[in-house]
Each structure stands twice: as structure tokens, then as C-alpha cells.
Amino acid sequence: MTKFIIRRVLISIPVLIGISFLVFMIMQLAPGGPDAAFGNNPRMTSDQKAKILASWGLDKPAPEQYVRWLTSMVRGDWGFSFATRKPVLDLILDRVPATLVLMITAYFLQQCIALPLGIWSALKRYSLSDKIFTVLTYIGFSMPTFWLGLVLVFTFGANLRWFPTGGITDAREPTFLKPEYWAWWGQNPLVPIGSLILHLALPVATLIVVGVANDSRYMRSSMMETINQDYIRTARAKGLSEGQVVRNHALRPALLPIVTNIALTLPGLIGGAVVTETIFSWPGMGRLFIDSIERADYPVMIGIVFILSSLIVLFNLIADVSYALIDPRIRY
Amino acid sequence: MIDSKKPLLTPVEIKPAIPSSRDAGAINSSSRSQVYEFWLRFRRHQMAVIGMYLFGFLILMAIIGPIFIAEPKVNTTTMFQLKNNPPSLDHPFGTNVNGLDVMGMIVNGARISLFLSTLSMLVACGFGTFFGLVAGYFGKLTDSIMMRVADVFLSIPLLFVLLLASRFLVTPPPPGGSAGKVIENSELRSLLLLPTIIGLLTWPGVARLVRSVTLSIKEQEFVTGARAIGAKNGRIMLAHILPNVINPVVVAGTLLVGGNIVLESFLSFLGYGIQPPLRSWGTSLAEAQTEFANGNWWWAFFPGLFILLTVLAINFIGDGLRDALDPRSKR
């Protein structure tokens, strides 16, 4: 069992290296390279440019660049933003909390809605409500998330004014995570909590629609497959009520594949974060990424991609390991 | 007892109602009945049939629509009158800030969106199938290495890397930098290079699918039989394994087109997808954003609605295909 985990971890390492290589390649392929960032700045002489390029090691041959870059990334030195001259790592870490708040809330809510929904529709299969559910889920995962975001902002934010149209705090409220922000919490926690909830409502709603649609269908099919198994027939033959059969015999086997799925929905949420953060002006990593793309700010872009890829690799690892832990057939 | 020398009954050729186990593996029975059977199963899916009609309508609209409804061009005389008109009889989907008919934009943009998604799907499926076949068939070290490569692609945050790649390889470079290496014309780049890039980033899903099918087919007897009569690896892969792989790939490909449409429209929405003067549904949404805030919702709403309907139709069809091609899969 531990061998399995160790092996799995070891496999992840070449994957991470591969990702870093891929990212590096794209960086190299980009027309103009870092030069492009300076192309707009007429005040730089070619001497100054050359010096900066040298300090970044950009004048050395590619393989050497790669190694230097990789080692410094691993050591925690992620360089400095082209645009703002601040350390990349700090820039990114600044934005992480906002994205985290959004994603964790969305993640949690998504599972809480999708799983019971999927189970319920599996047990009520082929009934009218199930058919309605099916159509709704199809619409759900066929929907372009950003369009939904726009519609929600327009309807509930601008028109009905039930929710704010963006940001994590209003203009009048303290900026997120600055010292004043915590003081605000200290005064009366209910106010900032309320504000947070209001601000989270629309982005989270946008984010989770697709996820709920997908996950609930997955749960439904897993449950349906489980209910048809022979051992459910045995459980019924023992005289258990249908409720007992579902709770004690069907739920656990049906949830097994979902555990893996749960870990794997993270990449989807990450992508979705870009969408929502753009539309809702959320001060998170996604927005930072978009901004840095705009400004050709390589170090920031690379840093973000790096972090997210590592997260995805980590979660894939967790998915595999947790499945092995939960399914007794693999464990023993 | 019974005279064993005399045949009991004169054997008469009857078509077996159940295909005998001798029709090993691939579908070798007469192709006419197979296609017909597939159609029957597909037809039983109400949703798939609806999807088919819907998609057919959309394709029709994309192909011949532009003949009837020309690409809207700015008309300086009528521009101000027509500016931001809500939906009416003349303009069922309203007009945009430049006085252009939204419906016209939708009809004309359809082609681009559909073309791009299909192209990227073909790239992904082509490459993915090849990859999966080779990996699954040869197994062992080849398989391990190839699958690690696939894992790398699967572990990247797709949207991010896509934006990265698109920004620097597709969209016009910032002033002063060098032009794209491959194709000069930026709109052509977005039309051809972008889907290729999308395909090259989305192939691993297909590859995994193909690999697992290959792995299971590889062990079946008719493959061993083919080897026994001296068939070469390539021939086995093409003639025996590929036909079985096609079905799940078709399903996956169909669903991929839907996903690609959303992907492309988001890219265009951010400005890193289809480049002007080409127009897709995504670009319409990008332009319409600010107007949305002003209360002129139709410009942004309808293109998005059409994206939704197209993807919905594709998903319906994909689901129907899945059940029709593999009757063993339970609903």
C-alpha cells in the first residue's frame, strides 16, 4: 500500500518536470520573447536592455536557461514581474486568498448540491422529475460559463440590485486583506460576513452551474449502476427496507468513483476561476493572469501556470491515493 | 434407442437470432443491418433526435444563412437611428452599438465558430487516436512513456496555457516584436493555427480513451489469431483494433466539439481567440460586454444563447450516439 503511494509520487515527478519543460518551451517560442516587453519602452537604451537580459540569464543558450530557470523556481525564486518589478511570488501570494475563498466555497457548495441531487435522481429514475432533472443538467453543462456570469450580473446585479456587481469588497469597505480589513472583522463579524456572502453569491453561482450539472450526472450514473448490482439484490433478500438498502449497501460503493471525481473537479474549477474573476472583477489569481497576459509579463504568467499545474498534479495524486485507501479491494 | 447414424433432422439454414460467439470481437455482421440497427437505437433517444434536428438547423443556418442574411456592414447614414435598438420585427435580435443587426452577426458568425471547433476536434482526435493506439498496442515501456507525456498535458491548467499560447502565437504581436513564425496574416492564424493549438492541448483525453479500448481488444482472441497468420503490427492495428476504437472516439469527438465551441468563444471573449475582421459568437460577446452594463442586453444575450443551444444539441447527439453505438452501456 505504501509502495503504491510511493510509486505514485515518484511518477508525479517526471510529470512535473515535463510540465516545466512545456511551459519553458512556450516561453521560448513566443515571438520576441522578453524583448517584446521592452519594445514599448523607448527610454531604455540597448545597453540597459542587454544588461537586464543578462541578469535574467536570457542571453545564454536555451538548455542552460532552462536549468537555471528550473532551479530558481524550485528554490522559491520566481523572479520579478516585468511590469511592476515586484517579486512574482509575493504578487501571486497576494492574490491567492481571494481565489481560495472563491474556489473553496464553490467546491464545497458544488458537492453539497450535486451529490444528493445525483442520488435522488438515480433512485427516482425515469420519473417525470428525473426527466426534468436530466434536461436541466444538460442545459447546465452546455452553458458557456462567462455568458451565464454576464447574464447574472446584469439581471441580479445591475438591474435588480440584489447583489453587488463585482469585487470582493465594495468601494466603501476596507480593501481585502489589508490591516483595516481585519479591524473591520473585529468590530462586528456579521457585517463583513454578510458582505462576503453577498459578493460571493453571483460568482459562486456562475462557477458551480457546470460543475453541479456534471457531478450530479456522474453521481447519478454511479448510483444507478450500483443499484443494479447483485449484492443489492442480496440485501433486499435479507429483508432490509429500501432505505436501509440504499444507505447501508448502495451508498458506499456508489460514492467510490465519486471520490476520485471530487479530486479531479479541481482543474475545472481552476479554469472556471479565470472566467468568473474576469467578469466579477475578483482580485484573484485568474485576474492577475489575464492582466499579466495583457502586459506580456512572463514571470508572473509562468509562476501562475507553474503553481496551478503543481496543484493539479497534487490533486491527481490525492485522487489516486484516496481511491486506493477507500476501496478495500485495493487496500488488502 | 436412437439410431445415431441417421441424422435426427435435416439441418436447415436458419439465421441465428443471437449473433453466435464466432462473430468474435468486432462487428462483422452485414453492414446494412448494422447501420439500420444503429439508427433504430439512436432514434429511441428523444433527446438525441431533438439534438439532431436542432443541430441540423444550426448547420443549415451557418451554411446558407449568410446567403440570405448578409454580413452586417456599418451604414453611416442609418447608424444612429439603428443604434442599440431592442428586438423588434425588423431586427429580431436587436442591433448593436454600431447599428448592426445582431441576428446577422449571429448567422454569419456561426460558420467560424463551428469550423474552428470541428477543426480542433479533428486534430485532437487524430493525434489522440494515433497516440492511444500505439501506446495501448505496444504496451510496457512505450506505453509508460507515452502515458507520462499524456499526463503532462492533462496536468496543465488548460485555459491558462491556452491563453498563453494564443496570446503569443496567434494574436498580433505587440508593436516592435517579431511577427508570428508560421503564418503572417493574423486572421488566418486565428482561424487555422488556433484550432491546431487547441487540438494539441486537448488530445490526451482521446488518447486515454483509445488506449484503454486498445488494451482490452488487444487481449481478445481474434487479435491473437491475426498474429498467428502473420499479420504485421500495423495491419492489426488498422484493420482490427481501429474499427473498435472508432465508436468511442466518435462519441468523444462529438462531445469535444461542444466543449471547443465554449472554449473558443471564451478565448474570443477575452480577445485572444478569433481575430478581427473575422467574427464569431465569442467576439460578439466581447464587444457587447459594455453595452450589457448599459442595459442593452440583447447584443450579448443572443449570441451566448446560440452557443448554449449549439452545445446542447451536440451534447444530446453525443449522448444518443453513445447509447446507439454501444448497446451495452446502461442509461
Added chain:
Amino acid sequence: MEPLLNVKNLKVAFKTDGGMVRAVNDVSFQLQEGETLGIVGESGSGKSVSSMAIMRLLPPVTTQIDPSSQIVFKGQDLLKVKDEQMRKIRGKEIAMIFQDPMTSLNPVITIGKQITESLKLHMKMDDKAASRRAIELLKLVGIPSADKRLKDYPHQFSGGMRQRVMIAMAISCDPKLLIADEPTTALDVTIQAQILELLKKLRQELGTAIMLITHDLGVVAGMCDRIQVMYAGRIVETTNSHRLYANPRMPYTIGLLNSIPRLNEQEPERLIPIPGMPPDMVSLPQGCAFEPRCVYHQPAVCQSKLPDLREVEEGHRVACLFDITRETPIPEIETAVATVGATNSNESLA
């Protein structure tokens, strides 16, 4: 004496896309306490469906049971009792074991839990008492180191062991009737024998009535008091086991017996299979359902009238219009007979 189980006019049909499948057509039989009944038939003969009907385990929406059918168990018509009542009977008074022990046991729950579940449910035992009883049961069915194995999962047992666990689970609440649906089909021949021995032992020690369902005439040979043969949803022959093998009267049974190889044959003779294919359960003929495959058939008579079970000797009933025995010579083949062919005469039955 009042029979333990009295099945009257059981008719079960299923709604399918292809039409109404008449799985069980007017089946009636009785089972006394402590008796062992063997039900033999090929796939599709309706034997499993009958037993599932007794347990009321058939899927609710698509199943149609004729209102005139009755399944009387200890004086109660099981088809008419409420669900709650039925649940008290299932697992406690009537227990069932199934064909494939690997898929019939829940893979993610320890076998200890699966056994104690019934005990806690029906016998209201607490944890400790239930565990102790579970260990006793495992010992009874011959599982070594029973106390250690309670915490094990089904996949940690071999096929034969798993079936024993199933049996332990089934007899845990001392049922009056044990239905065994193809209990040995998924097992090796040597294990088969062991399981059958176990069932015999349990029958002696506990006095449970057993309904043993199988397609294999060899399995029921040493085990059953009575055997009934089913075909196309009806009982076509029923008698005590000795007479069935000595003097089969239904051409189907004769055909079955002819297709079994015997170790004690003097001269090597060819096995004679039953020609043709199983009947289409959606459109059953008006007359005898076996007629197309029967070597003795007389189309004019056999196709027109549905044979009822009639008594040919004491306690021996047969659903055939004629008096056929093993010695009856086969009538001459006419070309009109060759309406049903065999695609390959080497196809055997089971």
C-alpha cells in the same frame, strides 16, 4: 398436512420493449416442511423468476403478476401481504442464496457485518450476541478460523468459501425455507460437491426446506426428494427423484437425460442433444411449447392443445399428451418435420 409453501397458478409476465415476456405460465406446486425440491430447467424456463416471485424481489414497474396467482406460505398469501410484512418474512422465514457469490456479496462491507446485519434486523440481537452467533454460523458452514475472519472482506475468500458465507448469512435466522438459485453454477466441480454436501448437512441438522434451482440434472440427483422440470414457464414433469431418473415420461426430460454423459456406460455412445432453440417467451404457441424440438412430436395434436400435468403413476405427473418413455421409438422423419433445424448439432443444452 398443511404444506409449508403452496404456489397456485403463478403467472408472471414482464413488460419489455419487445413485448410482454411471459416468464411463468400457470405454475402450481407444493413444498412440505423439511422437504427438498429440485427445480430443473434451462435458461428462460422460468425457474428463477418463480423463486424471485416467492420472495417478491421482482422489479416493481415492469413485472405483472396475475391477480389470480397465489403464493401461500404458512397460511399467508405472500402476494397480498403488505411490504412491511414481507420484509419481516424475507431473510427470516424464507432465505435465498444466489448464483455468483462474488457479485452477490457487498465488496466494501466486511462479511461479519453482512452476517450480523440480518441477525440484528430480524432477531434483534445486540452487537456482541450477533458477533458470537456469526462465528457459530461460520463454523457451522465450515469456515476455518471463523473468529478472525469476521473482519475480512469478500474478496479475501475463495469462491467456495464465499458461497459458504452466503449460506451462513441465509440460515442465520433459522428460516423455514431456503431457496438456492443455482448455488453451484459459478463454482468448480469439486467445490460444487462440497457445497451440496453442506446443504445436505444443514438440511439434516436444521430441518430447513430447500428449493434447489439449477439447470444441471446431476446436481439435483443426490440431493432432492422431489424434482420438477420446467420448460417455457411451465412445469412439464414432477415426481420424486428416483423415478425421474428411472422412468422419465416427458420427452424433454428424456432429452435432458440423454445429453448427460455417464461414466458407467458399456459402449461409447454419442450424446444426443436436444435440437433447436429455446422458445420465444414473447410469442408462445397455443399448444405444447416443446413441440418444435420434440423428436416424438405429432404436430397435428401437439400444436393444437396445451398439455396439462396429468398423473401417469402415483406421485408422478407429466405434461405430455402422449405416453412416452425412454423406450419409445422415434417416429420416421418426414420433410415437414424439418421446419426447425439445428445450426450445429453439437450445441449442448446447459
